[in-house]
Amino acid sequence: MRRPLCLKCGRGIASEEAELCENCRKRRFSFDFGFILLEYSDEISESIARIKYHGRREYLSFYGELSAGLIGERLLSLSLDAxxxxxxxxxxxxxxxxxxxxxxxxxxxxxxxLPVYPAALRRVRNTKALKNLNPEERARDMQRAIRPGRIPESLRSVCLVDDIFTTGATVEACSSALREAGVAKIYSLCLAGRAER
Known part of the structure; x- marks a missing residue:
């Protein structure tokens, strides 16, 4: 059985009655809402580690096809520019x-x-591995690390793409930078996120 999803970040939530996960109830995020494709597990963690640290780029083709298959229609319904x-x-x-x-x-x-704009954001600081930081440290570290890059004025509606959604610090830092540059609608798509227990 599939668990209910947070209406803001897209992670699985524990309560049938709640609309938001505990994290999204506590924090105010700049992005409109997000999609998380897979519940974080040992298998998913291993797969993403192989991509990031062992050169298994071919896995990304599979995950791209999975993403397009599972939520492609929803993404297209958002009238994304990029x-x-x-x-x-x-x-x-x-x-x-x-x-x-x-x-x-x-x-x-x-x-x-859909066009892809890799130069829309710049990472100006090389942050520590976020998995070793608490939520407040993650947020502080990331806010100083991301800045707007080359963003065409025509870019009004975008979807951020990342591998893992943990506390939302990375997506929030990116969203803040895009908002600063005048982007009106910001969504996020992350491969995996840990569901509430």
């Missing part, structure tokens, strides 16, 4: 050789015929 991948800092990009969020966005964009 998909915007969450940026990597240039040092991390140099070490890894690719940005997994960008490759995922490119595959989804190819399937849904």
């Amino acid at each position: 998909l915007v991948p969450v940026p990597l800092h240039r040092e991390r990009l140099r070490r890894r050789g690719y940005n997994q969020a960008e490759l995922l966005a490119e595959r989804i964009g190819e399937l849904l015929k």
Whole structure:
């Protein structure tokens, strides 16, 4: 049985009656709402780690097809101008050789015929691994790390693309930067997120 989803971030929630997860009830986010495709599990964690740290880029083609198949129609109904991948800092990009969020966005964009704007956001600080930080530290670290990049004036409605939604700090930092640049509608799509217990 599928659990109910938070109407803001898209993660699975514990209560049948609640509309928002506890995280979204406590915090105010700049994005309109989000989609989380898969419930975070050991298998998903391993799969994403293989993509990020072991060069398994081919997994992103599968996840792009899964994304387009599961929520493609909903994404298209939002009249998006573009998909915007969450940026990597240039040092991390140099070490890894690719940005997994960008490759995922490119595959989804190819399937849904949506443009992808990887230069819309810049990561100006190389943050620590967020998994080692508490929610407040994540939010503080990320707000200083993301800035608007090259954003065409015609970009009014976008969907951010990332791999994991944990506390929402990354999506929030990106959303804030896009709002600062005048983007009116911001949605998010993350491959996986941990459901409430």
